[in-house]
Amino acid sequence: MHVSVFHHAVSTFYAPSELAETTGMHRELLRCNPDWNSGKGRYDPCFVMTNPTEIGLDALTVARLRVCISFTYEGVQHECALVEWFERDVLDVETGMLTVRHELDADDEDHEHTDTLDRLERFYVNWYADYHAHEHLL
Template structure:
């Protein structure tokens, strides 16, 4: 089974912060980026709810810039989501990260 490493480290190699970007599945019926949203992982957290251990990530959300992929690169462009001058954050279960 393949596995990925997602880094969220405020002091990577004692030099600089490293917060990886991930894709979070928001609609399993849509195959492309329309069914996902980009997020920057800031922290990993876990807690117990009704005797079930929940493993989650605290993320900063990104929003698409435009209605589709860039015509030159074919890649989606995203920008940090800001509301009232502050970054929008959320909590997602690790199973939702693609």
């Protein structure tokens, strides 16, 4: 069996906005490249649909993309991703935002800006962000 490894994935989704024009289709590149930034790596966070019976963020789990693989088994191609899961922690009463934390504890002695997702214990997920939020990221 041959396994192909990819260092990015493309997500295509419907999000009507001025930037996506009237068709509303948008593409986002998610990176999981170990050689990014002189070998420090870039592993983008993402949402994974884990509960399709729910609506909005209740249907999603926060994860970080680590590697994408593709393989063919018995004539069927399978595209998979290895992700690092973040579990829901608490709802911050002051901001109204959900906090998430690593599912597994990571011990990181050296800290640089590229290690932020490894080093910090909790992260905020903005419940108030809508499908336009990606348009404001640099």
